[in-house]
Amino acid sequence: MDFLSYQSVPAILKENAQRYAKRTAVSFKKQGVFLSLTFEEFYERVLLLARGLLKVGVKRGDPVCIFSENRLGWAISDFGIQSAGGIPVPIYATNTGKQAAYIINHCEAKIVFVSTKAQYEKLLEVRDEIPGVELVISYERFMGDRSFPVYTQYQLSEVGTLLSVEDTGQIEAIIEQITQDDLITIIYTSGTTGVPKGVMLTQYNVMSNAQIGLHHLGVLGDKETFLSFLPLSHVLERTAGYYATLLSGQHVAFAEDVKKVMENMVEVQPTWMVSVPRLFEKIYSRVHEGAHQLSPLRRSIFHRALKVGREYATKKYVNGQADSLLALQYRLFDRLVFRKIRDRFGGRLRGFICGGAPLDRTINEFMWAIGLPVYNGYGLTETSPALTLSNRDYIRFDSVGKALAQTELKLAEDGELLVKGPQVMQGYFKSKDKTVETFADGWLKTGDIARIDEEGFVYIVDRKKEIIVTAGGKNIAPQPIENELKLDKYISQAIVFGDRKPYLVALLTTNLERVIDWSREQDLDYLDIYELIKSTKVRHLFSERIAALNKGLPPYATIKDFALIPREFTIEGGELTPTLKLKRKEIYEKYKDMVDDMYLKKGNGLVFQTTSRDGEKK
Template identity: 65%
Template sequence: MNIMSYPSIPAVLRENAEKYSGRPAISYKENGTYCSLSYGEFYERFLKLARGLLVSGITPGDRVAIFSENRMEWAISDFGIQSCGAVSVPIYATNTNKQAAYAINHSGAKIVFCSTSDQYRKLVSVKDQLSGVELVVSYESFPGDSSLPLSALDQFCEIDTPLADEDRNRIEGLIDGITLQDLLTIIYTSGTTGVPKGVELTQRNVMCNAQYGVEQLGMHQDNMTTLSFLPLSHVLERTGGYYVTLLGGNHLVFAENVAAVMDNMTEVRPTTVVSVPRLFEKIYTGIHESVEQMPALRRKIFNRAVAVGREYVNKKFIKKESLGFLDFRYRFYDKLVFKKIRERFGGRLAFFLCGGAPLDKTVNEFMWIIGTPVFNGYGLTETSPAVTISGAGKVRFDSVGKVLPETEVKLAEDGELLVKGPQLMRGYYRDEAATAAAFDGDWFKTGDIARIDEEGFVYIVDRKKELIVTAGGKNIAPQPIENELKLDRYISQAIMFGDRKPYLTALLVANAETLVDYAREQGIDYDDIEDLVGNIRIKQLYAERIAAVNRNFPSYKTIKYFAVLPREFSIEGGELTPTLKLKRKFIYEKYKDIADDLYELKGSAVIAPGKNS
């Protein structure tokens, strides 16, 4: 389906409502049971919401905010807002009251959709900052505050009142008036390095990104079931999962939450999932931890299967050589080992799509070995998001793929990746200075250091602003080293420091489950997890694990001192963004005393040189 032959996303959904009227569009779990809306039902629901917006005085170009976690009502709100020609302003459900107020005020949103009483209470707590908000519409029923007008969604939509022909004609007339150049959404960046900026994305930005992304993947896209768990407030899930699925007439299922994703996979049996690297890192370490507990013979079979699989995927997908007898050997181990692993994902998975950050090569290769291909992509909110995507016949396990059609990339003198293409944002909302600063002529400055090989594959080194420059003048990208650390079964998360310092240090987050098992095996007594990570024998364990990683790097890239933290970084704790990226400055400030002690008091030492520099 060529969605670029349509003038807007709502225009595609109107046709899908006719073509696929009885086909499931969106499913969600409620009280332990999955419920669905067909394309015909979904279309009627978002037209009713559009009716409510029009009655409330919303006109084309007005901004309407959505302050909610992923759920069916989020999608109804999004498409209802678009059908009026209005502009959606998504806000992460995890945002604080002040963060939400900033996006609402800066965008000039007149109406705010919110999910729960907790979200509404956040808004009430900053009501003095929401002078432009005329109404809050809640997805759930609860008492409101007289100072901040509230309406329940069903009441707002007049859910039990059929659409009159006059209403339908008016809304569909507005849909007919939407063009590819019209603004679709304003997405506010996380603001981890300053004031959030509102990224303006048009209908064309998102639609061409969805269309070209599907073409680049080169995978069969009919009768797909996508399990959605990344926040729809982030453009990766919104374009790569949500819009791609619904524009193609396929089935979108919302996961209950991030923690339930693996359980939901076995229930939903998806054909595709969009994720960030963290999911694949957990799958990789989880499988290898399970293998460690197996009897010796089963471990040997697994390791042999992986060795054969590694040879197979590199010959078939990278070198594109004849497989010969290797094909039979792989199929044997696939049936014996890998098929059982894939059943944990529902048994129907055709591929994963990964974005948000570079995926470690070892992890990516392993996912291909077990028969669950991961297609890496790269982009930013400002690029809707994809600039590059891997695809069938376009795979390098450590690359983010090749550029999309009509897209150009080049490297600046310092290695920063510059981009041109139809997916580039219109600009930053009400911020001409920031918009101008983001471009070098016609080229958008991504802020990422990259390299491009002779075949056109793009490799992301790290964020330009996150490069560590040591006191000795060495430039170090922390992410590849952190990724290596996270592959260790005793390390859940890792962050490095060393900018303008004489050597590198690291904060490690313990994998509590495997660490507790180790303590039990070694007969180590402890009171709680904090006591355990401070044990001298545990420190020695981590020193040995880091020493093994250090051997993979030149000496100036090795970690000299470290500290182990007892609890994981989290969104709630402020250390992670909603898409699970490290908020480096926040982490440093939160753990400043510990981080500084690694230089002043010399923390736990790692006595192991790296490779010669």
């Protein structure tokens, strides 16, 4: 299907409502059971909402905010707003009231959709700061404050009142007026540094990126099921896992919650998912933890299978070589080991699309070895998002693939990746200065340091602003070191510091299950986890693990000291963005005393720190 033969995303949905009328479009969980809507039913719900929005005065070009996690209501709101001529402006469900107020005021939205009472209460707390909001619409029914009334999406849609021919004609006339140059959305960056900027993307930006990306991937069947769990507020999930899926007549199932993704994978049995590296890190860890519990014989079979799987994946997909004996061995281990692993994730997965951050080579190779291919890609909110993507015909486990069709890439003198293409944004909303700063002679500056090999494979080194320059003048990319640290079975997350300092230090979150298992083997006595990770033996364990990593690094890039944190970095804790990227500035501020103390001790490896239950240094 040629998306660009249509003028807009709503126009394609209208066509699909006829072409795939009885095919399942979306699934969602309600009262413990997954329910679904066909394309025909979904389109009707979109038209009903568009009718309601027109009645309350939404006009062409009006911004309307969506403050919600992924769910059916989000999708209906998105298409309904567009079909009424408005511009959907998403707000991350994890944002605070003040963060939401900034976006609402900056885009001048008069209407805000919320998912739950909790989101509504965030707005209620900042009611005086959002005087322009005239209407709040919720996906769930609850009592609002008299001073700030709230209505349900069902009420606004007047679900009990059938669409008349006039209603449908009015809305579809508006859909026909939407052009490829019209804005499909304004997405505010998640704000790892500074104030969020509103990225203006057009219908053409997103439709072209979805179409070119699907063609580049080239492995989708006629009926696929995508499980959606990354925030639809982020352009990666929205374009790759949502628009591309629905526009091509496929099925999107919304996960209940990020924490229930593994459970939902078994229930939904998806064929495809879009994810960030954190999911694959967890799969890698979970599989290895399971292998650790096996009998010596079965553990030996697992490691032998993995060795054969890695060799098979490298020969077949990276080198393009056929090896019949190796293929026979792989099929045997696939029946004995890998198929059982895949069954734990639904059993039908054909592949993942990965973005948001570079995926570690070891983990990517592991995923391909067990028969769960990960197609690594790279992009930005400002590029709708994809710029590069892997393909089954050309894979490098440490690369983000090759440039998409019609996408031009080049490197600046300092190694920053510069891009041009149909997916590049129109600019930042109400911020001409920031827009000008982001372009150089028509090329978008990505802010990422990269390298491109002779075959066209792109490798992302790190964020330009996150490159560490030590006191000795050495430039060090922290992300590859952090990825190596996270591969250790006792380490869950890692962040490296050292900018303008004489050496590198690291904050490590512990894999508590593994550490507790190890403590039992060592017969350690402790009252709680905080006392456990303060023990000299645990300190020595981690010192040994860091020392082993350091052997593979040049002296100036070795970790000279570390501190342990007994809990993971989280979105709620303010350490991660909604797309699970580390907030380096916030983490440093939160654990500043711990980091600074490691330098006061001059990196002698004797420092040991942990945190208390409330996050204070101990």
